Amino acid sequence: MCDALATTKEHIPPKALFPKQKDLLREFSLRKELITVPSCEEHNNNKSKDDEYFVYLLASMATT
Known part of the structure; x- marks a missing residue:
């Protein structure tokens, strides 16, 4: 959305919403x-810190 050069890729939805490979029981x-x-x-x-906060x-809402 800004005029700066896009040099990275933003994940949609954020990667933080999904478990890491090491936390999964299967190999996918x-x-x-x-x-x-x-x-x-x-x-x-x-935006990464906002993604972590959202997770x-x-x-915290899932436990109530």
Whole structure:
């Protein structure tokens, strides 16, 4: 959305919503074929903390 050069890929939905391979019982990855869109490094990195916070919110709501 900004005028900066898109040098990274943003995952849609965020990769943080899916378990890492080491946390799965089977040998497939839920993170492997996510949709990506071009993004500048600044906005992609800044959004990562928001993604982590969103995951924590979802996890806290799931236990209630």
